[in-house]
Amino acid sequence: MEKAEIEEKQGGYKKAEIEEERSQRLYKFDNIRLILIFLVVFCHFIESIELTTPTAGLDNFYKIIYSFHMPLFIFITGYFSKFKFRKILFRFAIPYFIFQTLYCLFTKSEIQFATPYWLLWFIFLMPFYYLINLFFNKQKNIEKIIIILISVATSLVVGNLNDINYTYSLSRFFTFLPYFLIGLFVGNLKIKINNKKLNYIKKVISLILVIGSIAFILNSGEISSRRILYGALPYSTLNYNALTRFKIMIIACLWIWFFMEWIPNKKIKFVTALGENTMAIYLIHGFIIIWTKTNLFFSYSLEQNILIAVVSTVLIIVALGNKFATFIFDNIFCCDVIFNFSNWIKRKFSKYDLHNIQEDIVK
Numbered sequence: 195m196e197k198a199e200i201e202e203k204q205g206g207y208k209k210a211e212i213e214e215e216r217s218q219r220l221y222k223f224d225n226i227r228l229i230l231i232f233l234v235v236f237c238h239f240i241e242s243i244e245l246t247t248p249t250a251g252l253d254n255f256y257k258i259i260y261s262f263h264m265p266l267f268i269f270i271t272g273y274f275s276k277f278k279f280r281k282i283l284f285r286f287a288i289p290y291f292i293f294q295t296l297y298c299l300f301t302k303s304e305i306q307f308a309t310p311y312w313l314l315w316f317i318f319l320m321p322f323y324y325l326i327n328l329f330f331n332k333q334k335n336i337e338k339i340i341i342i343l344i345s346v347a348t349s350l351v352v353g354n355l356n357d358i359n360y361t362y363s364l365s366r367f368f369t370f371l372p373y374f375l376i377g378l379f380v381g382n383l384k385i386k387i388n389n390k391k392l393n394y395i396k397k398v399i400s401l402i403l404v405i406g407s408i409a410f411i412l413n414s415g416e417i418s419s420r421r422i423l424y425g426a427l428p429y430s431t432l433n434y435n436a437l438t439r440f441k442i443m444i445i446a447c448l449w450i451w452f453f454m455e456w457i458p459n460k461k462i463k464f465v466t467a468l469g470e471n472t473m474a475i476y477l478i479h480g481f482i483i484i485w486t487k488t489n490l491f492f493s494y495s496l497e498q499n500i501l502i503a504v505v506s507t508v509l510i511i512v513a514l515g516n517k518f519a520t521f522i523f524d525n526i527f528c529c530d531v532i533f534n535f536s537n538w539i540k541r542k543f544s545k546y547d548l549h550n551i552q553e554d555i556v557k
Contacts (some may be wrong), residue, residue, distance in 0.1 A: 222459040223270050224469035228511070229457070231472040232264050235479050235510055238313075241502035242486040245498045253420065257411050260423040261442060262449030264316070265373040269450050270327035271320065277327040285473075286320040292527055293317075293477050300481060308362060313480050315363040315426075322367065323374045330378055338379050345372045345493050347444065348435040353429045360426050369425030371457025373442065373450070393455075400452040407445040416441065468515040473516045482510065 237259050240252050286451060287557065290310070296303065297311040310318040337403045345368075352358050352368045359365050373501040411417055421427060429435050486492065513519060 197269035206501070209534075214288075216317070216450050221461050221466050222454075222457050223273070224466045225452050225457050225462055226266065226270065226469070227472050228465050228469035229453075230263050230267050231469075231475050231515075232507055232511060233259050234267075234476065235483075236503060237263075238479065238483040239486070239492075239507060242483060242502060243492045243499045245487060246490055247499055249496060254412055257417055257420050257423060258408055259409060260420060261407070262446050266450050267316070267447035268323075268370050268373040269377035269380075272323070272374035272379075274379060275324055275327055275374075275381075277324055282321045282324050286317045286324075287475065288529055289473075289527050290314060290317045296548045297480065301484060306485060309360050310363055313476065317368050317477070318363050319367050323371070326375070327378070330375065331382065335379075335383075338375075342372060342375045342379060345375050346440075349443070350439055353436055353439055356428045356430060358429060359431075361536075365427060365428070366425050369439075373446065376447070397455045400448065400455045403448045404452045407448050410441070410445070468511055471515045471517065471520040473528075474520055475511055477527070478514055479510050482506075508515060512532075526527075 237256055240256050244252060291307065292316055294307055294311055296304055297314065298306070301311075302312070330341065333341065340475070349368045351373060352365065358368070417423065418434070419432050420432050422432050422438065425439075429439075492502065494502070514523070
């Protein structure tokens with residue numbers, strides 16, 4: 195057997211092992227996704243609550259959640275990302291144009307596609323992040339680490355540029371890029387520690403550091419505005435600097451480590467199943483949030499408003515995260531009908547040797 199063939203086979207085995215490792219850890223990530231989507235929806239309800247009953251407590255809670263929830267979402271996306279043109283087209287590009295149009299119509303705004311409306315920045319950026327797979331995965335591990343460090347430095351530098359802001363979500367692209375690359379890097383590693391004592395120590399340390407990060411957010415005064423955590427505006431607009439952004443990055447990474455250590459890697463009834471289907475929840479709940487803001491829906495006491503927000507969040511997740519709702523959503527907004535039809539065509543023609551047919555035609 196030739197050396198090139200042996201190396202190819204070994205590479206194939208390595209990829210298979212990585213894919214197996216990823217599939218084994220899937221339940222953990224589904225469980226994390228459900229927690230994250232709950233926090234996304236609930237924090238958006240907090241924005242509505244604060245229109246009638248603003249409190250420092252809600253603002254602090256909001257800052258703590260925003261210090262990690264989108265970085266962790268993007269880390270998970272990077273962990274599982276692979277460059278597939280059809281996925282980029284049907285899961286991100288087409289839904290972006292559909293929902294950008296719908297949100298503009300719903301809010302009676304001018305229909306445009308250069309600046310993603312509110313929460314749509316996430317799916318707007320995903321095609322560009324996924325393209326990085328073509329370059330990043332070809333590099334050696336040390337080169338990947340260097341690229342990650344460059345992305346961190348770039349994220350810190352672009353905050354000084356006033357022209358990089360909401361337009362094309364450029365500021366967010368650079369701000370959140372390191373988390374995607376870290377997820378991509380970790381997703382291709384095969385590291386498993388079976389030492390129970392060491393795993394326990396890691397859990398304790400991650401918990402202590404996360405508690406420390408919460409104390410920093412609450413007491414340091416550096417994150418004076420929650421908008422700093424959006425990563426969408428330059429330093430001059432919100433009166434902060436690169437050092438604060440770097441500290442926020444460290445806090446986000448600590449939370450990522452915390453969730454990776456503490457969330458169980460097992461199937462949990464209802465939790466894991468709902469965590470598999472978060473796209474519909476993410477994209478549709480915004481209409482409900484906008485309605486509650488416009489109509490000042492939360493007009494009760496603070497305690498009642500919070501209770502209503504929690505219950506509403508659970509109902510939205512159950513209603514939009516179940517398999518039936520996901521099936522409807524995918525077929526309407528992600529064009530799964532077309533996607534599945536193209537797969538059917540591909541399967542039908544895969545049994546034919548098109549190369550031989552072409553040669554027969556030429557003859």
